[in-house]
Amino acid sequence: MSMGIGNNYNSYASCCSADYANPAKKADSERDNADIKESHVTTSTVELKTSTPGKTRTEQIKTGYSNVNDYSKYLQDKYSYMNTGTTSMQGIPTTVSVSGAFLKKCMNDPEKAKYLEENLAAIPDCVKSLNNYTKMMPGSPVVTYTAYYIDENGNISGMSGCTNDPDGKIARENAERKAKEQKEKEEKLEKQRTERKKQEERLAERRAKRKAEHEALGSRECKAVGKDAWELTEKMVEAMENPNNTSVSETSGFDMKI
Numbered sequence: 275m276s277m278g279i280g281n282n283y284n285s286y287a288s289c290c291s292a293d294y295a296n297p298a299k300k301a302d303s304e305r306d307n308a309d310i311k312e313s314h315v316t317t318s319t320v321e322l323k324t325s326t327p328g329k330t331r332t333e334q335i336k337t338g339y340s341n342v343n344d345y346s347k348y349l350q351d352k353y354s355y356m357n358t359g360t361t362s363m364q365g366i367p368t369t370v371s372v373s374g375a376f377l378k379k380c381m382n383d384p385e386k387a388k389y390l391e392e393n394l395a396a397i398p399d400c401v402k403s404l405n406n407y408t409k410m411m412p413g414s415p416v417v418t419y420t421a422y423y424i425d426e427n428g429n430i431s432g433m434s435g436c437t438n439d440p441d442g443k444i445a446r447e448n449a450e451r452k453a454k455e456q457k458e459k460e461e462k463l464e465k466q467r468t469e470r471k472k473q474e475e476r477l478a479e480r481r482a483k484r485k486a487e488h489e490a491l492g493s494r495e496c497k498a499v500g501k502d503a504w505e506l507t508e509k510m511v512e513a514m515e516n517p518n519n520t521s522v523s524e525t526s527g528f529d530m531k532i
Contacts, residue, residue, distance in 0.1 A: 314338040318384050322392045325399040333395070337387045342374055345381035353394040363401040367419045370397055375426035386428065393430060397422055404434060413438045 315338040321330040339345040346357065355361040355370045362368065372390070380386040401420050408415050415436040422432045 314340065318388075320384075320388050322388070322395060325396065325403065333391065335384070335387050335391050337380075337382055337384050339381040342377050342381060345377055349377075349391070349394065352391070353397075355397070356394055363398050363420070364405045364417075366401060366405060366417050368397075368401055369421045370394070371422070372424045373426040376424055376428055379426075379428075389428060390424070393424065408436050 315336050317334050317336050319332060319334050322333045323329075324331050336348055339348070349356055349372075350358065353370070355363070355368065356372055357370070360367050360369050372394075376386075376390070380390045400422075404420065405417050408417050415438045418435045418437055420432065420434045422430060424430050
């Protein structure tokens with residue numbers, strides 16, 4: 275048993291040593307393996323639709339791949355924008371994504387593969403058409419991005435965005451206008467606050483003045499005896515207006531207490 279294992283190992287080591295010693299032989303072996311790997315891939319000639327109604331173009335497509343990675347590589351060699359992130363089409367950032375599940379369905383199905391390649395080939399013209407159409411819209415908006423996605427069932431969805439302000443001029447002007455309006459609003463509020471404060475100070479001054487005047491007058495009481503009520507009332511008013519005039523009480527018989 276041990277002898278057999280040793281012989282097998284020696285045979286394997288000898289083979290590997292020979293391959294590493296001869297790079298050309300190793301390269302030939304790798305090419306042979308690649309050929310075997312590609313042996314099930316078939317090429318079909320099909321007619322694909324174009325952006326011109328009723329017009330088709332002849333194209334060769336491949337199917338029969340054993341795994342999705344090899345099929346994806348084949349497609350990306352033809353359509354470099356597929357599943358490679360954001361690329362530029364017509365100067366527009368564009369993403370094209372295809373579900374791995376749908377790629378798996380297409381790699382051995384010529385009809386589905388034809389449908390997929392037909393749509394992948396059409397996307398650059400679709401982006402161009404979208405760009406030209408938006409330029410004819412009111413205000414001539416600029417397309418800012420596009421995105422296409424083919425799901426696991428082959429359904430295609432898309433999104434795009436556009437703007438009438440590609441250089442940001444309108445946005446800057448709006449920002450400046452809003453900033454100016456906000457500044458004017460704040461200045462108006464500050465002016466109102468200042469005016470209210472001045473009014474409060476003036477009211478406080480008037481209240482303080484009236485209080486001081488009241489305190490200066492003090493509290494007093496006038497009593498009088500006279501000929502009649504009218505004369506006494508007149509003299510009482512005079513006494514209140516002139517608290518220091520002692521002649522009033524003398525001539526009118528007042529008993530004034532201050």
